[in-house]
Amino acid sequence: QKEVEQNSGPLSVPEGAIASLNCTYSDRGSQSFFWYRQYSGKSPELIMSIYSNGDQEDGRFTAQLNKASQYVSLLIRDSQPSDSATYLCAVGHVGGSQGNLIFGKGTKLSVKP
Amino acid sequence: EAQVTQNPRYLITVTGKKLTVTCSQNMNHEYMSWYRQDPGLGLRQIYYSMNVEVTDKGDVPEGYKVSRKEKRNFPLILESPSPNQTSLYFCASSLSVGEDYEQYFGPGTRLTVT
Numbered sequence: 670q671k672e673v674e675q676n677s678g679p680l681s682v683p684e685g686a687i688a689s690l691n692c693t694y695s696d697r698g699s700q701s702f703f704w705y706r707q708y709s710g711k712s713p714e715l716i717m718s719i720y721s722n723g724d725q726e727d728g729r730f731t732a733q734l735n736k737a738s739q740y741v742s743l744l745i746r747d748s749q750p751s752d753s754a755t756y757l758c759a760v761g762h763v764g765g766s767q768g769n770l771i772f773g774k775g776t777k778l779s780v781k782p
Numbered sequence: 783e784a785q786v787t788q789n790p791r792y793l794i795t796v797t798g799k800k801l802t803v804t805c806s807q808n809m810n811h812e813y814m815s816w817y818r819q820d821p822g823l824g825l826r827q828i829y830y831s832m833n834v835e836v837t838d839k840g841d842v843p844e845g846y847k848v849s850r851k852e853k854r855n856f857p858l859i860l861e862s863p864s865p866n867q868t869s870l871y872f873c874a875s876s877l878s879v880g881e882d883y884e885q886y887f888g889p890g891t892r893l894t895v896t
Contacts, residue, residue, distance in 0.1 A: 671841075703885075712872055712887035713825065757825060769840060770815070770885075774824035 671696040673760050675773035683781050688745040690776050692758030695739070702734055704743045705757040707775065713757055717743060748780045784809045786888035788873050794894045795863060803858045803891050805873030813876045814856040815840070815885070816848065818869040825872070831856055832879060863895040 672695040682688045690704075701720055705713035717732040719725040719741065725732045731744040741760070745752055755777045761770035786807045795801055805814065815830040817840075827840030831850040845867055847859040856875075860867060873888040 712890055714887070715884045718884075759825075769830065769838075770827055771841065772817075772825035772827075774822070 671699075671760075671771050673758055673771050673773040675756075675758050675776045677774060678777040679779050680776055681779045681781060682748050684748060684750060686748050686780075688748045688752065688778055688780070690743040690745075690756050690758075690778065692741045692743075692760075692773055693739055694741070694758075694760040694771075696760070696762075696771075697736075697739065698762060699739075699760045701761050702732070702741045703759040703761075703770075704730075704732060704741075705759060705772075706752075707755045707757060709754075745778075748778075750780050750782050753778055753780045784886070786873055786875050786886050788871075788888040788891050790891060791889060792892050794896065796896055797864055798862050801860050801863060801893075803860075803871060803873075803893070805856045805858065805875075805888060806854050807856075807875040807886070808854065809875065809877070809886070810853065811875040811886075812853070812878045813885075814850065815874045816846070816856070816858050817872045817874065818842065818867075819872065819890075820869050828858070828871075863893075865895050867893065868895050869893060 674693045704717040707713045719732040719734045729746045733742045755775040757775045758773040789804045812833045816828040819825045826842045829848040831837045871891045874885040876885045
């Protein structure tokens, strides 16, 4: 059974701080890793994708991947109240003839003004 | 406007009454997928489709059917709904499957089966 684990939170950080979200996965054959943000009552939206070991940065967001440890993380710098949402980690065999994507249960982030 | 649409957005039905939730995308995407989201269980993939006439099971396919006769449409069919299929359903699509693709999600369909 392929699994993706996240702390459910809530994770509370003050405005301007760094929020660190973590995710572990069980399937060593996983190839692609994504972070989605979901506001309450809304659909998920992709904020970061990462495919190789190391860091991937996009604005205030940095995704980090360590395949040996089966670990992926998301750092949000200068956190804003608008970042308050549930963050979903998704892992999959994506590519070729495979398209199975498995989501973690999400970490709820609260950024306090 | 590029988008994924789902209909209906809300549906209350009774056990055993066949229903279809439609999903349509206007971005010429090859890949489409259905998910259900339940409290405490997260987002789980039901079925996905790599292209027209190509579909495969996700993690929770029991009780569901799909078809992909046209590239833009990917309906989800519940032949005999049961109360345990009460959930929030999302359809998603992406240009293809591989690196640097983004999955666009529809607005969701909240289904209640009594």
